Amino acid sequence: MTHGFRTDTHTPYFDGGGRGWRDTATRYALLPLRVFLGVTFIYAGLDKLTDSAFMKDSGVGSIGDQMRNVKQSSAIPAMVDMALNNPVGFGYAIAFGELAVGLGTLFGLLARLAALGGALISLSLWLTMSWAAEPYYYGNDLAYLMAWLPLVLAGAPYLSLDALIRNRRREPSGASAW
Secondary structure: OOOOOOOOOOOOOOOEOOEOHHHHHHHOOOHHHHHHHHHHHHHHHHHHHHOOOOOOOOOOOOHHHHHHHHOOOOOOHHHHHHHHOOHHHHHHHHHHHHHHHHHHHHHOOOHHHHHHHHHHHHHHHHHHOOOOOOOHHHOHHHHHHHHHHHHHHHOOOOOOHHHHHHHHHHOOOOOOOO
């Protein structure tokens, strides 16, 4: 029983081993997003770690001054107060978190967990640093939060260390890895 739905209407433009270009494009659709977010978060983490002005309690460009400047305009000022208890420690936590998220996302290792970490970092930055942006879409942290969600849901099923590990576990014992 077909319920009136046709499944034979898709015509692939090339048939490389039974899969058309649309199937291949669908399979790898999240790869550009994964590469972009991974590289961006690696860069953001390294940028913070190598910026001598950022990792300070106060001064132009410091994490401390940035947090004090957004405290009154953030959605959750108490969250900013927590960070202000130790701004340098918070700065290092964010930088190392971004680095871990970026590496996990780029290489597809614990990809869903990495994407969840990226979403949580983006959510916390949206609620603090870019909450007051008007109109709301000028605050890029909300867009990053939304960009992480497909990776939280799908993970990195292809071209990833997660897929390699999963495939190795499925191999019968004694089988060659090659």
